[in-house]
Amino acid sequence: MLDRSETEVLVRARGLTKRFGSFTAVDGIDFDLYRGEAFGFLGPNGAGKSSTMRMIGCVSPPTSGELSILGRDPVRDGSAIRARLGVVPQEDTLDMELTTLDMELTVRENLLVYGRYFGLPRRVIRERTAALLDFVQLADRAKSKVDPLSGGLKRRLTIARSLINEPEILILDEPTTGLDPQARHVVWDRLFRLKQRGVTLILTTHYMDEAEQLCDRLVVMDHGRFAAAGSPRDLIARYCSPEVLEVRFDPEVHDVAADKLKDFSAERTEVLADRILFYVTDGDAALAAVRASGLEPLRRRWRRGPGRGARQRPGAAHLAGPPRHARGRVPAADRAEAGGLMAPALLATGVAQPGWPFSSLSFRAFQCWLTVYRRIWRSSIWSSVLGPICYIGALGFGLGTLVDKHGTASLGGVSYLAFVAPAILASGAMNTAMGEASYPVFGSLKWNRIYIGAQASPLRPADIFRGHLMFMAMRIAMNCAVVMLVMWAFGAIQSAWVVLAYPAAVLTGLAFATPIAAWAVTVKIESSFTYIFRFVMMPLMLFSGTFFPISQLPAGLRLLAYVTPLWQGVALCRAFSLGTAADDPVGMLGHVAYLAVLAAVGIWAGARTYRRRLYA
Amino acid sequence: MSESVALRRHGMSESVALRMLPPAGLLARLKRTGTDTGSLRLIERHAQAYRRAWLVFISGIFEPLFYLLSVGLGLGVLVGKVAGPGGQLIPYREFVAPGLLAVSSMNGAMFDSTFNVFFRLKYAKLYDAVLATPMRPTQVALGEIGWALIRGTIYAVAFMGVMLALDLVHSPWAVLDVPVAVLIGFGFAAIGMFGTTYMKSWQDFDYVILVSMPLFLFSATFYPLSVYPRPAQVVIEWTPLYQGVVLLRDLTVGVVGPGLLWRAAYLAALGVAGLYASGRRIGKLLLV
Numbered sequence: 023m024l025d026r027s028e029t030e031v032l033v034r035a036r037g038l039t040k041r042f043g044s045f046t047a048v049d050g051i052d053f054d055l056y057r058g059e060a061f062g063f064l065g066p067n068g069a070g071k072s073s074t075m076r077m078i079g080c081v082s083p084p085t086s087g088e089l090s091i092l093g094r095d096p097v098r099d100g101s102a103i104r105a106r107l108g109v110v111p112q113e114d115t116l117d118m119e120l121t122t123l124d125m126e127l128t129v130r131e132n133l134l135v136y137g138r139y140f141g142l143p144r145r146v147i148r149e150r151t152a153a154l155l156d157f158v159q160l161a162d163r164a165k166s167k168v169d170p171l172s173g174g175l176k177r178r179l180t181i182a183r184s185l186i187n188e189p190e191i192l193i194l195d196e197p198t199t200g201l202d203p204q205a206r207h208v209v210w211d212r213l214f215r216l217k218q219r220g221v222t223l224i225l226t227t228h229y230m231d232e233a234e235q236l237c238d239r240l241v242v243m244d245h246g247r248f249a250a251a252g253s254p255r256d257l258i259a260r261y262c263s264p265e266v267l268e269v270r271f272d273p274e275v276h277d278v279a280a281d282k283l284k285d286f287s288a289e290r291t292e293v294l295a296d297r298i299l300f301y302v303t304d305g306d307a308a309l310a311a312v313r314a315s316g317l318e319p320l321r322r323r324w325r326r327g328p329g330r331g332a333r334q335r336p337g338a339a340h341l342a343g344p345p346r347h348a349r350g351r352v353p354a355a356d357r358a359e360a361g362g363l364m365a366p367a368l369l370a371t372g373v374a375q376p377g378w379p380f381s382s383l384s385f386r387a388f389q390c391w392l393t394v395y396r397r398i399w400r401s402s403i404w405s406s407v408l409g410p411i412c413y414i415g416a417l418g419f420g421l422g423t424l425v426d427k428h429g430t431a432s433l434g435g436v437s438y439l440a441f442v443a444p445a446i447l448a449s450g451a452m453n454t455a456m457g458e459a460s461y462p463v464f465g466s467l468k469w470n471r472i473y474i475g476a477q478a479s480p481l482r483p484a485d486i487f488r489g490h491l492m493f494m495a496m497r498i499a500m501n502c503a504v505v506m507l508v509m510w511a512f513g514a515i516q517s518a519w520v521v522l523a524y525p526a527a528v529l530t531g532l533a534f535a536t537p538i539a540a541w542a543v544t545v546k547i548e549s550s551f552t553y554i555f556r557f558v559m560m561p562l563m564l565f566s567g568t569f570f571p572i573s574q575l576p577a578g579l580r581l582l583a584y585v586t587p588l589w590q591g592v593a594l595c596r597a598f599s600l601g602t603a604a605d606d607p608v609g610m611l612g613h614v615a616y617l618a619v620l621a622a623v624g625i626w627a628g629a630r631t632y633r634r635r636l637y638a
Numbered sequence: 639m640s641e642s643v644a645l646r647r648h649g650m651s652e653s654v655a656l657r658m659l660p661p662a663g664l665l666a667r668l669k670r671t672g673t674d675t676g677s678l679r680l681i682e683r684h685a686q687a688y689r690r691a692w693l694v695f696i697s698g699i700f701e702p703l704f705y706l707l708s709v710g711l712g713l714g715v716l717v718g719k720v721a722g723p724g725g726q727l728i729p730y731r732e733f734v735a736p737g738l739l740a741v742s743s744m745n746g747a748m749f750d751s752t753f754n755v756f757f758r759l760k761y762a763k764l765y766d767a768v769l770a771t772p773m774r775p776t777q778v779a780l781g782e783i784g785w786a787l788i789r790g791t792i793y794a795v796a797f798m799g800v801m802l803a804l805d806l807v808h809s810p811w812a813v814l815d816v817p818v819a820v821l822i823g824f825g826f827a828a829i830g831m832f833g834t835t836y837m838k839s840w841q842d843f844d845y846v847i848l849v850s851m852p853l854f855l856f857s858a859t860f861y862p863l864s865v866y867p868r869p870a871q872v873v874i875e876w877t878p879l880y881q882g883v884v885l886l887r888d889l890t891v892g893v894v895g896p897g898l899l900w901r902a903a904y905l906a907a908l909g910v911a912g913l914y915a916s917g918r919r920i921g922k923l924l925l926v
Contacts, residue, residue, distance in 0.1 A: 042926070081769050081925050101772040109770040122767035126687040135683040139771035141675070187771075401844040408848060416855035421717070423865050424730070428718040438716070549694045556697055564704050570712030579711075 029056040032191055032222055033078055037087035040073045040246075047073040049246035050087060055191070060223040062237035062254075064230065070246040071226035072112055075195045078224060079109050092190065105140060108189030110180050112196045112226075121176065123168045129155070129179055130164040137186040147186065154182040158212060174205025181212060192216065194225040198232060210235050230254070265305040269312060269319035270297050279317050286311065383481050387489020390476065395493070406501050410450065410508040417442050417569070418514060432571060436516070436600060443514035444523055444599035445568040447505045448591035451531030454501045456559055458494040459535045460551050463542035466490070473636060483632040491539060491628065498531035509599070517601025526598060526614070530591030533617040536624020540631045562588040567596075590616045676773050680781025681788065683764075695789075698746075699796040705738050706731065706804055721862055723884075723893040735806045736886035737859035739797050739819055743790055744850065744879055747823035750786035751830035752846050756837055759923070769924055776917035783827045783913060790823035791816065801890075809892025818889065818902070822882035825905040828912025829878075835919035853879040881905055 033055035040048040048070040055061050063071040076082035077089060080100035089096055091103050113121050124132050130151055137147035155161040158178035168176065177197065184192060197213065198206040213236055217223055227233050233240050234254040242250040242257065250257055271279045273296070280293045286308075292299040302308045305324040312319065418439030425438035433441045466472040476486050506524055509515050538554075545551070565579060566572065566588040572580050583589050590613040597603040603610050688695060714731040722728040758764040765778055794816045801807050833846065857879040863871050874880050881901035888894055 079770055081766075083925065101774050104770060105772040107770075111766065111770065122763040122770075124683070124687070124764065124767070125762060127683075131686055135679075135686055136767065136771065138679045138682050139676075139768055139773050141679070141772065398841045401841040405844045405847045405851070409851065412851050412855045416860065420856075420861045420865050421713070424717045424720060424861050425713075428716065432716065549691055552694050553697065556700060560701065561704055564708035565712075569708070570716050574712055574715055576711070 029058065031055065032057050032092055033224070034090045035088065038074070038077065038084055038089050039086045040070070040077060040082065041085045046246050048077070051241075051243075051246075051248055053241065053248075053251075055222065055224060057190075057222055058220050059238045060217050060225070060236050062233040062240040063224075063226040063243050064228070064233045064240055065226075065243035065249075066228065069243040071243055072195055074243075075112075075193055075224070075226055078191075079107060079193050080104050105187065106190045108184035108187065108192040110177075110184045110192070110194040110197055112199070113177070113180065121168075121180075123176060123180060123183070125168050128165055128167055129160060129171070132168060132179065133183055133186055136183045140187045142187065150186055150188075154185055157185075157215075158182040159208070172205070174201050174208060177201060177205070177209055178212065181209070185216075189221070191222045191224060194223065196226055196228065199228065206232075230258075234258075265302055265308075265324055267300040267302055267305045267308045267312075268297055268323040269300075269309075270321045271317065271319055275317075282315060282317065283312065286315075383485040384488035384492065386479075387476055387481055387486050388492040389489075390472065391490060391493035394472075395497075406504055407508075410446065410505040413446050413450075414439070414443050414505075414508055414512055414514065417446070418512060432574070434600075439512065439514050440516050440600060441596070442569060443509045443512070444520075444595040445592045447502060447509065447523060447527045447599075448530050448595040449563050449566075449568045449588060450505050451498050451502055451527045451591065452534045452559070452562065452588055454498050455494065455531040455535035456538060456555070458497050459538040460542050460554070461548075463490065463539050464545055464548065464551070467543060467635070477636055483636040484629040486636065487539065487543075487628045487632040488625075491536060491625070494535045494539065495528070495532060498535065499528050502527040502531065515599055517599065519598045519601050519603055521598075522603070523595040523598035526591065526594040529614065529617045529621065530587070530594070533587050533591070533620040533624070536621050536628055538624075540624055540628035543628075543631050543635045562586055567592045587617060587620055676777035677781035677784055679773065680768065680778060681785050684785045695792075698793055699800075702738065702742060702793075702797040702800045706735055706800055706806070709734050709738075710804060721864070722891050723888045724891070728891065731804075732806050732808075732891070733862075733887070734860060735801050735804075736815070736890040737857075737883045739794065739801070739815065740822055740857075740879060740882040740886050741854050741859055742797060743794060743819040743822040743882065744826045744853065746790050746793055747786050747825075747827035748830045748846065748850055750789060751782060751827040752834045752837075752843065755782055755831055755834045756840075756843075759834070759920075765920065765924055775921035775925065778920055779831060779913055779917040782831060783824065783909075786827040787820055787823055790827075791820050794819035794823075807890055809890060811889040811892050811894050814889050815886055818882070818885045821902060821905050821909070822879075822885075824909035825878055825882075825912070826908075828909040828916060830912075832912045832916040832919060835916055835923055853877060857883050859883055878905065878908055 031054050033053075035051060035053050037050045037052065038048060039046070039050050051070075051074070053061075063069075063074060065071055073082065077084050077096065078091060080091065080096040080103050083097050092106055094103055096103055111122050124135060127135060133151040133154065134144070134147050137150070138144075142150075151164075152161070155164055158181055160175060160178055160182065163171065163175065168179065171179065181194075181197070194213070198209050201209065210232070213223065213225075217236065223236065225232075225236060237254055240252065240254050240257060241248045250261060252260065276296070280298055283298060284291060284293070286300065289303070290301040292301075300308050300312075309319075309322055422438035422442070425433075430436060430438065430441075467474070473486055477483075481489075502524060505527070506520070509520075542551075565575065566583050566586045568588070572583040572589065575583055594603075594610060594613045594617075597606070597610060710731045713734070714729060717730040719727040720730050720733045722733055768778055769775065797819070798807070798812070798815055830846070837843070856874060857877055858874065859879075863874060863880075866874065881904050885898055885901050885905075888898060
């Protein structure tokens with residue numbers, strides 16, 4: 023046992039309180055942390071453990087009360103204190119969103135960059151990195167990226183990272199939550215060695231066994247207060263009753279029963295969402311008493327009173343209520359927008375039968391996208407409407423003033439507005455197609471995992487592809503309709519033939535959407551999209567006759583422009599809008615055939631690439 | 639170990655000494671931020687992360703090339719000559735090139751400070767990790783904006799290279815184009831970052847487009863202000879991108895007056911205000 027009178031107090035809290043609005047997360051706690059000890063906070067979710075850790079980590083100012091860390095004030099000297107702390111934040115290793123490891127870097131680079139945040143020289147960091155990676159047994163993964171590491175390895179890397187500045191206090195927020203039993207034991211072993219070396223540890227946990235393994239002193243926290251304090255042994259001896267009676271009622275009478283039994287004579291009664299626990303000395307007697315009060319449990323179970331096996335007890339209360347989240351942060355899985363969770367349920371609902379070639383199954387996938395869209399249309403509608411107004415306004419009128427003044431002989435005598443507006447319709451369709459078929463497809467596989475969710479339903483990969491394609495077609499059709507309206511409002515239309523410009527533009531969009539989606543599902547890294555934007559979309563936009571006739575291009579480029587799909591779309595839309603389509607019916611049919619073939623090839627290829635990627 | 643030794647070990651001596659001073663308003667805060675090197679650490683981190691993506695980085699240089707070629711071959715022929723800054727007629731491509739440089743600076747800065755910062759803030763949780771170290775929110779803001787400006791400088795230099803190669807520059811004042819392009823980037827990066835701290839989801843980025851697209855198209859980028867009716871001119875004269883377009887166009891053409899200093903001051907003020915405000919906002923978001 024440490025001699026307290028001679029050891030230094032590293033953290034001192036008196037009446038420490040943290041409120042978020044009206045919610046009190048930490049409610050006036052007092053404690054001292056001594057150099058060299060391991061101090062644990064045990065308790066359920068929402069007990070205020072993480073809020074306390076964040077205050078000690080100087081990333082959260084106390085609402086009131088006194089807190090001093092290493093003899094200094096965390097609000098005024100936060101940066102200087104943090105220089106001497108190591109922090110292993112709470113992480114959900116299954117969810118990339120919640121890890122603070124740097125996913126863009128390798129294992130070794132994570133330590134390098136983190137050490138630099140402390141202002142350490144590179145040479146020092148290199149030396150320590152080697153030692154730390156050995157210590158957490160990650161030396162052979164030094165050059166690996168972080169993403170493929172398992173949860174246990176990620177946690178060990180986070181621990182190594184927190185030690186890069188040789189901290190005086192190591193703060194661990196739920197260091198083993200979410201890990202499998204083997205990985206937990208490895209982490210415990212490493213932390214135990216740190217403790218042996220004299221590192222001061224503060225940790226939070228849900229688990230009594232973890233606290234028992236690692237902590238010299240322990241507080242049990244609930245509702246922002248300390249419910250008990252002492253050594254793990256003391257707490258077990260003091261609070262663990264010999265037996266636990268667990269009763270389960272019909273869900274319909276559960277609440278009534280709970281109400282009736284709340285004054286039941288037990289050492290402690292705990293009402294969970296589905297069960298009621300009585301901590302008692304004699305389980306048989308307790309059951310008899312329950313029956314005597316006129317309630318017959320559906321099932322009951324006795325458990326030996328918790329000695330070493332007291333895993334669940336102090337923390338069990340958290341099962342009773344909905345989890346509360348520090349700082350109002352809701353884990354991804356609880357969030358309404360987690361498409362991956364929502365998708366299968368949506369997809370399973372039977373819906374109306376549309377005709378060939380899109381089966382009812384693909385229509386279900388389409389419905390999933392509609393649901394996503396219903397959430398976001400409000401903000402996206404503005405850019406869909408504003409885009410055409412700005413482009414047609416600025417180019418047709420602003421730039422048009424200059425062009426028309428200079429003479430429009432090369433445009434065939436039409437105004438620049440009438441010339442450029444239908445081309446904006448066609449290239450707008452291309453851009454919508456690119457926008458809807460690139461990142462959303464990639465993201466459905468990698469980020470929000472809508473595709474993965476959909477795969478757990480009867481949908482086949484081809485259905486997933488076609489359903490998404492239907493949504494893309496809908497978006498293209500919507501955006502083209504807006505452009506047509508703007509064209510009409512600005513007086514850019516010269517012929518009634520323009521009604522055919524609409525299907526032409528939608529076809530142009532599909533001719534891009536289908537092959538792009540078929541390709542996007544095979545993409546491994548995001549930067550591929552940057553290249554496509556830069557080297558395909560942008561040159562198409564700039565040189566395929568949108569802003570000036572391609573007859574102005576030098577011969578080689580002109581030939582190239584003639585065979586681009588965008589030129590087919592621009593030529594079609596322009597001819598219909600200007601009313602010149604009848605002059606060259608064969609050319610028009612050629613453009614349509616080109617685009618239709620491209621779209622068909624895309625549909626065929628997409629079904630194949632989706633199958634290869636999703637059903638592998 | 640005494641405290642000062644412990645701090646020196648962590649390379650913190652300078653900044654700690656400065657932090658002992660009582661806060662004395664904006665200037666003191668900025669001076670303090672300017673003196674310590676914390677924000678450089680974040681820039682180092684980005685440099686490390688981008689080492690594997692250098693090809694993406696370099697390929698960005700093709701953008702101005704495509705734009706300027708397209709204008710030279712196409713629109714330039716359709717438009718002929720336009721009245722430049724001094725009123726003299728200049729070829730359209732010489733008129734529009736500085737405008738495109740201004741737009742490219744704005745877009746690059748906005749992209750870095752909105753999409754990338756949002757990703758790091760909400761998904762990569764980068765700042766959560768950074769703020770567990772001695773780094774402070776203002777240093778994070780400064781580091782992000784500094785990184786955006788480094789990228790902006792590289793692209794601006796490349797853009798100028800393309801302009802020189804296509805013979806679009808005729809005045810020695812054009813050497814100031816790169817610093818001015820960086821200044822435009824500073825203004826927009828700072829404001830963009832400030833806006834990002836209020837964003838909740840990716841859908842909110844539609845609002846970024848809502849602002850940047852009209853600026854891009856209507857800030858006298860593609861045609862002279864005189865095209866507009868007077869009331870519209872007055873509005874546009876006050877928008878931030880217009881200041882940048884005028885600055886770059888006047889410098890590139892070589893029609894330079896003291897009025898340009900005011901425009902530069904406008905952009906600088908925008909940047910300083912945005913930097914200060916986003917530092918505070920990041921603190922509010924993450925240090926709660």
